[in-house]
Amino acid sequence: MKRILASLAAVVVLTAFLSGCVQKEPAGENIVFTGVIEQINDSSILVSTTDDVSFDKASVSYADNMEGLDFNLIIGQMVKLTILPQIAESYPVQVKAVKIELVSEPALSDPEHPNFTASFFRADSYSNNSQEYIMANAENADKLIISSARHLPVFLIDDAAALNDFISAGSEHYQFDVEYGEDGSFADAVKKYDDSFFAENRLLIVYVQEPSGSIRHEIKDVAINDGTLMVTVGRKVPEVGTDDMADWFIVLEFSKVATAKCTGWDAVAE
Numbered sequence: 001m002k003r004i005l006a007s008l009a010a011v012v013v014l015t016a017f018l019s020g021c022v023q024k025e026p027a028g029e030n031i032v033f034t035g036v037i038e039q040i041n042d043s044s045i046l047v048s049t050t051d052d053v054s055f056d057k058a059s060v061s062y063a064d065n066m067e068g069l070d071f072n073l074i075i076g077q078m079v080k081l082t083i084l085p086q087i088a089e090s091y092p093v094q095v096k097a098v099k100i101e102l103v104s105e106p107a108l109s110d111p112e113h114p115n116f117t118a119s120f121f122r123a124d125s126y127s128n129n130s131q132e133y134i135m136a137n138a139e140n141a142d143k144l145i146i147s148s149a150r151h152l153p154v155f156l157i158d159d160a161a162a163l164n165d166f167i168s169a170g171s172e173h174y175q176f177d178v179e180y181g182e183d184g185s186f187a188d189a190v191k192k193y194d195d196s197f198f199a200e201n202r203l204l205i206v207y208v209q210e211p212s213g214s215i216r217h218e219i220k221d222v223a224i225n226d227g228t229l230m231v232t233v234g235r236k237v238p239e240v241g242t243d244d245m246a247d248w249f250i251v252l253e254f255s256k257v258a259t260a261k262c263t264g265w266d267a268v269a270e
Contacts, residue, residue, distance in 0.1 A: 076106025
């Protein structure tokens with residue numbers, strides 16, 4: 001009988017050893033700690049701990065009774081986790097969360113500020129479908145419908161053929177060949193951008209519609225953050241102005257090297 005009991009005990013120990021994961025006895029109370037999200041999986045997250053706990057990393061799965069999240073999980077967030085007392089001893093330890101709360105969002109990296117040259121051209125609309133044309137072709141069309149900021153449509157031009165297509169199609173809606181003031185027409189001004197220019201440079205064209213032709217613009221900032229180049233356009237609004245609508249096309253020149261990592265293009269009015 002003793003031999004049978006000893007054999008059973010050996011089997012239990014061997015099974016626990018082969019599983020590679022021994023459960024700590026429940027402490028009776030849930031454990032609370034903070035951590036930074038390093039990885040997000042379908043049913044778990046990997047966090048590195050920032051509190052003085054007995055482990056430095058944890059694979060956190062979701063308990064059946066976990067409270068619903070009121071935020072989206074993002075790598076780099078600091079979160080406060082309430083977990084069940086059972087901790088599976090592996091590396092990283094495996095735990096189950098009953099509550100995850102947001103402490104802080106990921107820190108943003110310092111933005112880059114590429115050099116640029118800007119030119120401003122007025123070219124008013126004469127088509128009833130001009131806004132549809134803008135919405136259909138803007139790089140940032142998804143940000144133009146509903147937003148807390150006033151996003152401005154932008155158009156990325158990487159070669160002379162694309163510029164010619166933009167002028168040709170846009171001329172059906174805007175007076176690209178009409179001269180306003182001393183700057184000449186928009187169509188004439190952009191003829192200087194040829195294949196030689198586009199070999200090392202690109203254009204970003206920002207469209208602005210104003211309720212008065214007296215309003216002017218300036219570029220307040222250009223920054224690249226997390227792969228998106230953002231242009232901030234300042235508006236110079238006089239105390240007294242005309243009541244005519246005005247459409248403006250702001251042409252910004254950038255080096256392709258300086259903007260090589262950009263995957264998004266956007267603009268906002270300040």
